[in-house]
Amino acid sequence: NYVRYTQKIWAHVREIATLALVAIVLGLVAGTLQIGTETLVNWKSGHCARNWFLNRSFCCAAVKDDTKGRLVVRDELECVEQGIWVAWQNPFGAFLLFMTLSLVFGLLSAILVRYVAPMAGGSGISEIKVWVSGFKYKDEFLGLKTLIIKSIALPLAISSGLSVGKEGPSVHYATCIGFVVTNLLSSRSMHFSEQTEYLIAASAGGVSVAFGSPIGGVLFALEEMCTNRAFNLSIMWKSYFIALAAVTTLQYMDPFRNGKIVLFEVTYDNQWLFSEIPVFVLLGVFGGLYGHFISNWNIHFVSFRRKYLSNSKIREVLILIIMTALVSYFNEFLKLDMTESMGVLFHECSVNGGESAWSHEICQLDADTHVAVFLKIFLSLCAATIIRSILIVFSYGACVPAGIFVPSMAVGATFGRAVSLFVERFITGANVITPGTYAFLGAAATLSGITNLTLTVVVIMVELTGAFSYVIPLMIVAAVTTVILSSLGSKAGIADKMILFNGFPLLEKPKHDMTWLREYTAADVMTTSVVTMNEIISTSALKALLETYPNFSGFPVVADGTRQKLRGYASRSRLMITLITNENDGPSVDILRDTKTLGTQDDESRLTEFRKTVNELPLTVKPATPFSQLFRVFEKLGSNVVLVEEEGSFLGLISTKDLMKFQRLKEREMNGQLFNFNEERDEKLWSFIRLIF
């Protein structure tokens, strides 16, 4: 009893230590990346007079003599006025520097990804989701090299001005940290399925540090990562712990030097009105349409890129950067860093507000403003919405680390702010609505649209801004977006669509009711050409078997060499381990035979060991089991292989991949191809694009 107790305590301590290490490393990496990104971005617009290497926050924070050392917006403005932070003055020189630095950063990022760690490109959420649902991807995908390259290439990619966000990649490097740390601390004792719990928790930490949103991170783990597997309280607890500790570490590092983890704090003084609900619905509809079309177009472009651009990845990135920089430099909402731009758009514009230093033009529009000024701002918001959307379609999936969350939010914010200008001028008049809230809700709508998440988006948006009193409008917007998406037949977020498009193995819930699969049974799905293994087999024969069929992950064990008597299932990996540890022991013996026939005690113990490798009670179903029930067995019990058996005799084997293939085949027969790409149009696009290349 004492031993059991000590073991229990020890297991607890190890768990907590593992989680804490993951979280602290994650917090440190996230903080460093944050500071690095800001430094690179700031270099494009100015420099610190005291020390060229500091970014603006650090430059301004260090000279403040306030003991708490916390920056507020006013301080930063003062800092610029006093010449501590020097913005570039010469307009032509500034433009040139802007372009040069964007290109250099982007080029570095693309080279790192292309030649050092190809796995570090893109977002990574889809692959992680597949992994934690039970299909291990390549080890390299979560390895140390990917972690390091992604952490370096991400700030470079963002500061190159491309329309890419850091959230997807944050999830990826967080999961890498989880993988590396768990392998380091407890490689021997941890099963694959146990490790996935840590990976999910790490992914929650990734969202938490990216958005400064610990609860949002936990919900992300639930709503995005666990849709294809069982969610349990142990995962929740691990996610909670990592999210908490990582965000606390980040807060301790204080990367923004303002003592806050929320990106853009706002304080909306006015309550929302019930008469605003139609506007919320409009924003929700926009979010749904945005999510549906942008993700489809992006997938089209990804397919196009594979076909035509796979050999010129770096050139593609460079062209994208040039186009982005050229278009963005002349639109004030596109030129700003996306988070900065959202800060401007979300702002409450209150006249009596405490921060009187705030005086952006967009807040000084009222009924008396000249129509030309109004139009200028209104149209530049609309232009920003459209251009950013187009840029996202082309940028997401390029050969740099790239997330789609923040760019999507930026699109929603400009759209929402445009709506607010319209409403304020033509419907309500001044000082009735809080225009910033529309930008904020618009951002929630597009984020919800592209990810197809509801609760997570609501919580992230609240945590991101502290705009607590707008929970109900947020929920309305996210609900409308979900309804729109679902009525467009687009029930999956972009991560799931990418999984489908790439043909990653993942059990999807059938989109339509499974009625059309009702007629099929396990007998239709099973593979009958299976290599079985005799119950009595010598070590050498076993070795030969394993060598002859290197792709088989296991073998059904039968008696008497016939399929009449199923004895169990032996998985390749366990057979291998046992073989290796027994390799040098004496001559070949029949290893799975009854104990009686064996001579020495040594043989007997070896037999026991081999016995253990055989699962004598594998999951079995009858051949007549209907498809829906079979599906439930795979889905709920999380098994990879099911044997088909009737009255003791072995008939066939069904792996998750068999099931999936069958399902996709039938679904395609029923509904046609998942993605129809117009070859002709692609050709035309290519003939146009090759002019630039």
Add this chain to the structure above:
Amino acid sequence: NYVRYTQKIWAHVREIATLALVAIVLGLVAGTLQIGTETLVNWKSGHCARNWFLNRSFCCAAVKDDTKGRLVVRDELECVEQGIWVAWQNPFGAFLLFMTLSLVFGLLSAILVRYVAPMAGGSGISEIKVWVSGFKYKDEFLGLKTLIIKSIALPLAISSGLSVGKEGPSVHYATCIGFVVTNLLSSRSMHFSEQTEYLIAASAGGVSVAFGSPIGGVLFALEEMCTNRAFNLSIMWKSYFIALAAVTTLQYMDPFRNGKIVLFEVTYDNQWLFSEIPVFVLLGVFGGLYGHFISNWNIHFVSFRRKYLSNSKIREVLILIIMTALVSYFNEFLKLDMTESMGVLFHECSVNGGESAWSHEICQLDADTHVAVFLKIFLSLCAATIIRSILIVFSYGACVPAGIFVPSMAVGATFGRAVSLFVERFITGANVITPGTYAFLGAAATLSGITNLTLTVVVIMVELTGAFSYVIPLMIVAAVTTVILSSLGSKAGIADKMILFNGFPLLEKPKHDMTWLREYTAADVMTTSVVTMNEIISTSALKALLETYPNFSGFPVVADGTRQKLRGYASRSRLMITLITNENDGPSVDILRDTKTLGTQDDESRLTEFRKTVNELPLTVKPATPFSQLFRVFEKLGSNVVLVEEEGSFLGLISTKDLMKFQRLKEREMNGQLFNFNEERDEKLWSFIRLIF
């Protein structure tokens, strides 16, 4: 295809309509209850000069000429000063009225529960949890009568001054509304398991309206209601929808007349400090200890009540009210309504704050305050903590609707505020910490301790107060509480403990690892004395079979009358339905025989119908299946019955109840009784208590 599409749309519309109706009714009931409770509570301290029937909020709100009509604290103070709301002046008369009204309200509540709807007593969360986990309780428990009585008795119970909260009962009446509405709108087409999704969603709505916390409600559904069943995105979506619509309805009703749904809004200007973390840990430890001991003591007292007080339920309530009123009247933190009291304790006490009308004595303590004044407040906080804890032990479970959430929070708030006074005077000095935050975090700790919820508590506390910047401290407190609870071996909240204590059927996750159950297999658990049904059986024999064994919920179907060939499983309910619809049709025929031997076409169609009642592919396991695997089958596949079969022959049957009984038996053998009550001590307590009775 068109028909399928219409059906799909129609199903969608019906789902949305059902959810909306549940939510709107729930919002209206909650709003009415809120206003009613406030009215009753206010009557105890004063009356409205204009209209005796109005409560203070409505009395004061109606005379405000501000177009928005929203009350702030200052308005209410003005309202009292202007004599619109008249507080009782005569101290003796006030005391007498306070006692009389408390007794009358409590008596009414107890009589309603005792004689009209006994199911309306207590909290109800445990029973609902068991229900949604697959074990239907009595229909009456969620019926219209229970709904009505609980809605009337709840305001009465709260205004009687007892230490009971409205949150548990809110969940209960919300679930009643869900049950009544779903039965009304779609009685025929809804399966039990589908209805439970609506019930869970309704329970989420109950928490949402009780705390004004829509997201907290959804998380409650996940973290409390779904621990023993699979949680899926469909449940989340339903919960989200009901929570949103119910809270919006509530907000529209505006029961507090201040335009807010949060109960006690606070704005903590100062950030928390890293050096405060030890205090957060202390508060978390208190929460854990509180949760562990109070729930155990309460269960002891419930057992005591069953034994000695079951015949004097109403007298018990009256004595409780008198004792509560007598003790509370002279402690300012106990005398106030619990929510009002927490409002005082949570308050930020900021000197520069906007609401200068705030001037409670507790906010004017500083280093210069005379030690006597300090001690008076400090000790009255400590006394309130202890007395309230004791009152909770005796009150929760009495014969009135009673929740334990808010009383627990009140205990934590007084404790936390006492800690803040201590810290401010002896450690930090004035103006370093924000004292109100300790009360707020203390409330979170006790709430988390009594419910054993983490994420839900964090979200509810944030939504309840809007104290968004304290998410990290909140998460730390809740995490510490969970760790303390788990290291005390108390892994369940009070709802789960009540389920165990009452012996309700619910598959608990084994508390300790299942290693000690490793040696048991399906053969140990199964019942072999099962009545089987022959494949060939006449209608009359079938009828006889059903009548002879009225308690059997189904029969394994075998061939040839022996157990050699298992054919399937026929559930009682489906057999009954088929029998009834076929009763008057011709003579008895062999109903499950092969089609060939039957004469008429009519017989044939009848045969097909009976065939359908037999599940030819019931869930089966082998006798050697280990316990842990068996457990997983029940847990994950949510099945009620599993057949034990070896090579086609039937060996025995395992129902969920068999599994549960076996598990509890073995657990008791291993760890002793779950609850050990000291008979002797109970006797002594009784001999003391009977003096009062």
